[in-house]
Amino acid sequence: MSTKQFDAVIVGAGFGGMGAAIQLNRLGYDNIAILDREDDLGGTWHVNRYPGLTVDVPSTTYSYWFEPNPYWSRLYAPGEELKQYAEYVADKYELRRYMRFNTTVELARWDEQAGEWLVSVAGGETLRAHFLILATGYLCQxxxxxxxxxxxxxxxxxxxxxxxxxxxxxxxxxxxxxxxxxxxxxxxxxxxxxxxxxxxxxxxxWVMPKLDFGIAPVVQRLFAKVPSAQRLLRMSTDIFMDVMVTIAMWRFRQFRPVNSGAALIGRLHRFLAIRDRQLRHKLAPDYDFGCKRPTLSNTYxxxxxxxxxxxxxxxxxxxxxxxxxxxxxxxxxxxxxxxxxxFDVWESNLPAIEVIGRNGRNLGKWWRENRFQAYEGVSVPAFPNMLTQASPYAWVGMSWFDTVEAQMRHMDRLLGELQRRGASTFEVTETANERFLAEMLRLLDDSVFRLGNCTTSRSYWFNSAGEAPLFRPTSVRSAVRAQDQFPLTDYSMA
Structure with missing residues (x-):
């Protein structure tokens, strides 16, 4: 058994893991290992290659804000373009040097005496890391x-x-x-x-009409030459997605008619496509819009x-x-x-690997016995120097990139403060975690999850206890602001 020392071990080489590595680099950390069980990078966009695969969020929004791609062929790009974008980002930011593929992480355990994480991989090797970042995604099992x-x-x-x-x-x-x-x-x-x-x-x-269009090469060249032009398009897709999710799902109590309007569009879309009343009835959801992830298609x-x-x-x-x-x-x-x-989100994905923190706390067991919870969607009490991306109350908006970039802001502020103090460990306090959980539960009281008819949705957004703790029930803007303003005293540092 060999033991190697790293500043950080990142589990997962998708967009979340790459974003975390980019942020660590910005903070001066260069001794990083990115471990992935697959044979190449890209996460879900490497694994999924089925016919008809496309992104179901506008490509302009489904990408890093700091790394726009002017060459999307369509507003909703096909899957192979997302894979190519992942490869481009990895090459530009020189992330491949950190990546180890065909590497299955079996256990991560906090070594109290050394103040480090011990990460055990299949084959018997153990890696030591100052920081552990779980970037396995929600949809990996x-x-x-x-x-x-x-x-x-x-x-x-x-x-x-x-x-x-x-x-x-x-x-x-x-x-x-x-x-x-x-x-x-x-x-x-x-x-x-x-x-x-x-x-x-x-x-x-719920299947909604898809306002999709090709992006001509001349427009792509314009976006490449004048990035601000593409920024304008992105701002429109960002704002539309954020406003619709916020008022239709999280502000259901105040904006129920908006949710009903979205459902009406879905019903009209189905009516115009299918004249057979019996067939149309079979395809009609009997739960409220927003209880289960809706999708877009003009051909389904x-x-x-x-x-x-x-x-x-x-x-x-x-x-x-x-x-x-x-x-x-x-x-x-x-x-x-x-x-x-x-995907099996709850039983084998939260967390996707076994994680043992301070005093032997098992992350998966603790979540199942004490509710799924994570302060600002990134950190958990008794798990020092660990950040988890696909975690309770992390997912904000409909684009995974909104979540990733909000968490990158959290990392920047948290680890920057750790460096400023000359400290070596951080851990969120129980008090801060409980306060955040209480606030998320309060906000959910206004959501379609609590007030709508979701009983028959069979949505993976709900766990076996009937709770829906995957999403942060706020706007993207609110989530970003929180990462810039959370009290640093919510963490103990030593």
Whole structure:
């Protein structure tokens, strides 16, 4: 077993981990290790390569503010462009020198005597780090549905997160399980190739019209030459996204008509695409807009009007070697099964690795026994010198980059103060953490999560206790301001 010493170990080489490394560099830390279990950088944009993959937030907003990309081909860029953007950022900021791929972190434990983190990776190696940053993302543990007989299926199984592009879908009799954001993108793409497609829907999703357009090369060149021009476009998408999320979801009590208006747009979008009343009814959510992540598509609903596409809503009884048996007794014979069943956020992702803090506190166990909580969405009592990005009350707005850059501001102020004092450790106080949690719970009382009809949404935003602690229920502007102004006395430093 070898032991190496680092200023910081970052777990995850997606946009969150890269943002953390960039901020550490700005603070003068250069001895960094970025560990990732995959074989390349990009996080979800490396793992997900399924047909039809696009970003569901305008690309101008879904990017670092400090590193605009003038070359997006569309307002909602395809997935491969996000992967290319990740590679560009890594190269420009020289982050690859820190990265170690095919490296699975098994345990991170705080060494009280040494005042360091011991990070154990598969193969027996242990790394020592002054700081530990968890940047594994919320959507990093794919979920396989627990359906009787699924292991017996004799055909080809394609996972959305492990897509096999060498497999031809031409002429196949396929079925897809899952109609979340991934399913909405996959269904139209599959329907273009297969001979038959059955879509197994458990919970309908709110699908909104997608105002998308291509960005001409001449406009891209303008953005590259005059960055302020692209900034103007970004400001409009930023403000629109922030205002809509804030008033439709977090200010539901005061702006219920806005939420109802958004739902009306979704219903009108469905009505214009599908004339069959029974089919339209099957695709209609029976929960309020905002309870479950909505998505955007102009092609999802029309796909169900094609003669070779069938929507199945009676539920799945079991899977047999040659097909799927529904609860109504009907069976669909298939040769290809596509799984778009999302991610296991709560059981194996928060946290994604085992983390042991001061006095043996196990992070996952503590969260499950004492509510999911993290001060300003980044730090937890009894876990010194640790910052966690995909954590309770961290996600702000709809763009992950809003969260990452807010946390980079927090890091800048916190670690800058640590350096100014000549201290070596920081830890958020129990009092500050409790105060922050109480404020988040108070704000949630006005949200669609508390006041809306979310019972049937089956949203991954809710944990098994019926709580929804992933989001910070404030505007992006408010979250950014908080990172610039949080009391430094909320941390003990030594």
């Amino acid at each position: 794919p979920k396989t549905p627990d359906i009787p007989g699924i292991e017996s299926f004799a055909g080809t199984v394609l996972h959305a997160q492990k897509w096999d592009h060498s497999y031809s879908l031409q002429g196949r009799r396929a079925a897809i399980i899952g109609t979340g954001s991934t399913g909405v993108q996959l269904v139209p793409a599959l329907a273009r190739d297969v001979a038959e497609l059955t879509v197994y829907q458990r919970t309908p999703i 609903y029309p796909t169900f009007t094609k003669p070779h596409v069938r929507l199945e809503t009676s539920g799945i009884e079991c899977i047999e070697p040659d097909g799927i048996v529904s609860r109504d007794g009907s069976k669909r014979t298939i040769d290809t099964l596509v799984l778009a069943t999302g």
